[in-house]
Amino acid sequence: MAPRGETKERILAKALESFSTVGYDGTSLDDLAESLGIRKQTILYHFVSKRGLLNAVLDESVKILTESLEEVLASNDPHRDRIEDLVRSVFRVALEQPLLLGLLREVSRPGSPAAPRLKNQMGPLMERAISWMEGEMEAGRMRKTDAQLVLLSAYSTVVGLATEIEILRTAGVERVLRPSAQRRQELLHFLRTSLTPIE
Amino acid sequence: MAPRGETKERILAKALESFSTVGYDGTSLDDLAESLGIRKQTILYHFVSKRGLLNAVLDESVKILTESLEEVLASNDPHRDRIEDLVRSVFRVALEQPLLLGLLREVSRPGSPAAPRLKNQMGPLMERAISWMEGEMEAGRMRKTDAQLVLLSAYSTVVGLATEIEILRTAGVERVLRPSAQRRQELLHFLRTSLTPIE
DNA sequence: ACCAAGACTTACCAAATGGTAGAAAAATAG
DNA sequence: CTATTTTTCTACCATTTGGTAAGTCTTGGT
Known part of the structure; x- marks a missing residue:
């Protein structure tokens, strides 16, 4: 029928959407199949089981x-601001593929099967x-702190921005969603001021 | 049998544990009841439905x-460091009731029924x-930034510390879990350096 | 033309799920 | 002790779930 792996990729896309919004347990193979105009067994054919x-x-x-x-971590160009590159890079992913971070959030729960x-x-x-950050700290280009904590903090913040905004939207004030570019700028500022060493 | 609302509270406790670890959909009333040495219908009697x-x-x-x-937000004592009090307070909850933050995380997912x-x-x-922070910023006692972003960041970080640590535990280096007191200290430092105004 | 492999479907199924109906047991009030 | 109310249980049930078995249809190679 569909000669190429087209079906498989369609399934993957819809599955990502479903897993990252309603979660693994909340996803039914039947519903998933129906929303694709496909029979459930087709899914099982391509991926052996739900877990698969x-x-x-x-x-x-x-x-x-x-x-x-x-890509960012690999480059060794000392002229570039690595932190900025990292934040930009993650933000780009978060904006282009918000579902992807939703999946991470879902799957990183302690009890998750994956x-x-x-x-x-x-x-x-x-x-x-982490070892890169620690290297920067050693070299005095970054203030000495708990590298993991900073990493976790930044990671959680971005994931939060991509997913948990929903809560704050109506919880906080009316207009809440500042342009993401501005948000990124402020996170960057936030990170930099607490990471750049005191001259 | 149990004369007072003892059963009800036992159910609540176990339910919190289950919801916050395996999630809402991952929680089965039958399993929950069995783990309590109770029949499922007893649960339905106290709380009308699973959603209830x-x-x-x-x-x-x-x-x-x-x-x-x-409690912390209410006090108006200018001699106390409000940020420190807040962080301490949340950390205390996170340490005493880690499941509670797990529940928040589970429930704050966009697709969650609650x-x-x-x-x-x-x-x-x-x-x-937020309005307190903005007040502090106006008064010059706090550097002007996106209050919501900082709040979200701190919130996500603590929730992350309470739940997502699991991933980093084996992912990062071997010994990872620094004493939580130290962690709190570092988060505090992290927040303060990026929040206190430049004198 | 034929056949083997791949892709997708129909037909089923055992187990688990949340929930209803109503009986039994226990606690409490008179 | 009896009547009543609160709490818990047994017995069911309709639906949904992930998964198996086996077929049909299509495609590409020879």
């Missing part, structure tokens, strides 16, 4: 995120980021 | 959190916190 589908979606998402960050898989895949990346 | 149970658990949790914060209820309950508190 989650794994596939997760793998794809982590890959995108990793590639985006790896939590260990996520650990394995994100582990090396985290390790690199 | 979630609402009850949520109400209780928000109440605890609100009381803890309200999201609107959470909005309504947390709304006023958020509003107060």
